[in-house]
Amino acid sequence: MIARCARCQGTFTTDTFGLQRCPHCGSELHLSDPNAPKPDVPTERPAAGTPGPTPPGPTSPEPGSGPVWGAPPPPPDVAGGPGPELPPPPGPPPGGYGPPPGGWGPPGGDAPGGWGAPRQPAESPASPELPSPFEERARRGFFAGFFETWKLVATQPQQFFRQVRVRPTGQAVLFGVIASTVGLWVQLLLSLPSLGSIGLMEGWLRDMPGQNEESIEMFRAIAERLGGAWYLALFVASPIYAFLRIFLAAALFHLVLSLLKSAPRGFDATLTTVAYASGIYLLEALPMCGWMVAAVWFVIATILGLSESQRCGPAKAALAVFSPLLLACLCCCGPLSVGGLFRGLSGAGGGNVDV
Amino acid sequence: MNGSALPPRGRLGHPEVFAAIALASFAAARFLPLLDLPYTCPLKRLASIPCATCGMTHAFVHLAHGELSLAFAASPLGTVLAAAVWLYALADLCRVLVGAPLPSVSPRLVRATTAAAVVALLVNWAYLVVREVT
Numbered sequence: 001m002i003a004r005c006a007r008c009q010g011t012f013t014t015d016t017f018g019l020q021r022c023p024h025c026g027s028e029l030h031l032s033d034p035n036a037p038k039p040d041v042p043t044e045r046p047a048a049g050t051p052g053p054t055p056p057g058p059t060s061p062e063p064g065s066g067p068v069w070g071a072p073p074p075p076p077d078v079a080g081g082p083g084p085e086l087p088p089p090p091g092p093p094p095g096g097y098g099p100p101p102g103g104w105g106p107p108g109g110d111a112p113g114g115w116g117a118p119r120q121p122a123e124s125p126a127s128p129e130l131p132s133p134f135e136e137r138a139r140r141g142f143f144a145g146f147f148e149t150w151k152l153v154a155t156q157p158q159q160f161f162r163q164v165r166v167r168p169t170g171q172a173v174l175f176g177v178i179a180s181t182v183g184l185w186v187q188l189l190l191s192l193p194s195l196g197s198i199g200l201m202e203g204w205l206r207d208m209p210g211q212n213e214e215s216i217e218m219f220r221a222i223a224e225r226l227g228g229a230w231y232l233a234l235f236v237a238s239p240i241y242a243f244l245r246i247f248l249a250a251a252l253f254h255l256v257l258s259l260l261k262s263a264p265r266g267f268d269a270t271l272t273t274v275a276y277a278s279g280i281y282l283l284e285a286l287p288m289c290g291w292m293v294a295a296v297w298f299v300i301a302t303i304l305g306l307s308e309s310q311r312c313g314p315a316k317a318a319l320a321v322f323s324p325l326l327l328a329c330l331c332c333c334g335p336l337s338v339g340g341l342f343r344g345l346s347g348a349g350g351g352n353v354d355v
Numbered sequence: 356m357n358g359s360a361l362p363p364r365g366r367l368g369h370p371e372v373f374a375a376i377a378l379a380s381f382a383a384a385r386f387l388p389l390l391d392l393p394y395t396c397p398l399k400r401l402a403s404i405p406c407a408t409c410g411m412t413h414a415f416v417h418l419a420h421g422e423l424s425l426a427f428a429a430s431p432l433g434t435v436l437a438a439a440v441w442l443y444a445l446a447d448l449c450r451v452l453v454g455a456p457l458p459s460v461s462p463r464l465v466r467a468t469t470a471a472a473v474v475a476l477l478v479n480w481a482y483l484v485v486r487e488v489t
Contacts, residue, residue, distance in 0.1 A: 169369075247372060255469045258462060267369060 003031055010264040129165035132276070134175045149175060153276050153301055161305035164276070166269040173246060173271070176278035180242035183284030183294065188235055190287050242278070250274040253306065256320040262312035273305040370447055370457060377444035384412075384419035384437070405487050407480040411436070432479035 004011045005022035012023050017033040133152070137145030152160040166172075254270040257263040263270065280301055283294035299321055306317035319326070383389065389412055398406040414433030417426035426434040450457070 244376060247369075247376065251373070255465070255472075258465045259469045261462075261466070271369070 001031075003029070005029055128163070130163050132160075132164050132171070132175070135171045146175070146178070149276070150179065150279050150282065153279050153305075154297065157277070157301045157304040158308050161273055161276070162308040164272065164309075166265060166272040166309060169268050169271045169275065172275035173243070176246045176275035176281075177239055177242045179279035180245065180281040180284075181239045183282045183290070184238040184242065185235065186285035187290065188231065188238070190285075242281070246275050246278050247271070249278075252324060253302070253320045256323045257306070257310060257312060257316065260312070260316050260319065262316040262320075263310050264312075265310055269309040270306065273309045274302060277301040277305050368457075371451060374444040374447035377440040378448075380415065380437075381419055381441050381444070384415040389416055403487070405480075405483040407476055407483075408433075409483055430479065431482065432475055435475075 001014055002011055003014050003020065006029060010022060014020055014031065017031045020029050020031055022029060133140055133145040133148035135145075140148070250267070250271040250273075253274060254263055254267050257270065277298055280298040281294045283297060284291045286293065303314055303317045303321050306312065306320060307314040310317070396406050396409050398404060399409060408430075410430030411433035413429035414426045414431075415437045417423075417429060418434055418437045423434070426437070
């Protein structure tokens with residue numbers, strides 16, 4: 001019998017029913033015996049559109065019914081038709097899945113399990129996966145959904161990524177691409193006035209005594225690179241660049257997580273995390289140091305997000321995020337020392353030692 | 356274990372996105388004047404030592420123009436990487452056209468491939484450094 005953990009979505013085989021412990025994340029789950037006498041409450045959901053008794057599961061969002069947390073995570077797609085028999089989803093939390101009294105408000109509210117609710121301990125039973133406010137933008141409005149999601153990613157990444165649903169990933173990628181593109185566009189617009197000043201600085205540099213031709217050439221290259229068609233190309237290519245950045249970063253992080261055996265929820269969880277965290281790049285719109293703030297904030301949000309979405313802990317998540325930098329740092333020492341050794345040897349042999 | 360969630364037959368998923376990125380890299384290497392961009396590796400400029408990915412742009416561009424020896428001379432790993440990603444893109448394109456299901460890849464194979472890639476990167480870097488300083 002194959003069972004699926006409701007918390008980490010990992011699957012494992014077991015021969016017994018009852019209380020089980022997930023070998024992936026260690027959380028406890030209850031496998032009900034299908035041959036056991038059925039309770040009064042029906043366990044099968046009625047077909048869509050057919051009237052029937054309301055199951056104890058989550059309620060479906062209805063237009064105009066106020067803030068609703070949305071449906072539980074859909075069953076994962078499995079090639080070749082329906083998958084093996086899986087345990088029933090966990091029961092509803094106290095108070096049900098219905099609209100939380102506190103809504104999407106700030107932390108400290110009394111909404112049980114809501115985005116703004118106090119943090120649950122890691123060992124607690126699995127909380128249901130929720131669509132992000134951006135996914136509910138048809139009901140909330142585009143800007144409200146966008147900025148609510150951005151606020152959650154930026155200020156409550158652990159809570160957000162613990163509960164946000166990771167499939168399908170399209171909405172998360174769309175969110176990341178929109179935010180990154182807006183940041184890049186504003187950054188480009190802000191750099192417009194500096195185009196003229198670069199040419200001006202080139203003139204000043206030429207008049208200054210002691211300036212070599214190399215630095216003047218560098219300024220000219222920068223001015224040419226930022227001007228005219230190149231500028232327009234950057235503007236058009238910004239969404240493509242944002243898209244590529246999300247997918248390539250997610251692929252790189254996921255490879256490291258796979259190497260560490262710390263990706264139980266698959267590539268979808270990594271991609272969703274990186275895509276939502278890329279929304280931080282909206283801060284690139286800030287003049288001067290915006291890109292730096294955005295980069296640091298993105299790294300922090302991604303580490304916290306991956307640790308929650310993949311249930312791998314912050315250490316492994318940090319290793320996954322810092323791995324490119326770490327690899328470069330580790331390897332830099334090797335080439336530098338090897339280079340120094342070779343230069344020393346060649347200098348000893350040829351009589352020319354570079355200091 | 357039923358493996359990770361795979362896109363149903365006939366639907367486009369993440370493998371197709373990466374295949375499109377690979378095809379875009381071929382188009383860029385083949386048709387854009389990438390080697391004319393005024394760019395020098397910062398590590399090479401500062402320390403006169405190539406970085407791990409030095410020469411990969413040249414390798415991609417030369418291979419896209421069918422210049423295999425020049426590509427290998429620029430970066431052996433870059434040549435292998437370019438060939439691998441473009442072959443992957445072609446294979447995935449054929450798979451989508453035929454409608455075949457995505458072959459399942461075991462996590463063990465993914466881990467082994469990742470580890471091999473890291474080792475290959477280090478070996479390639481050592482080769483570039485030794486070639487540069489000798």
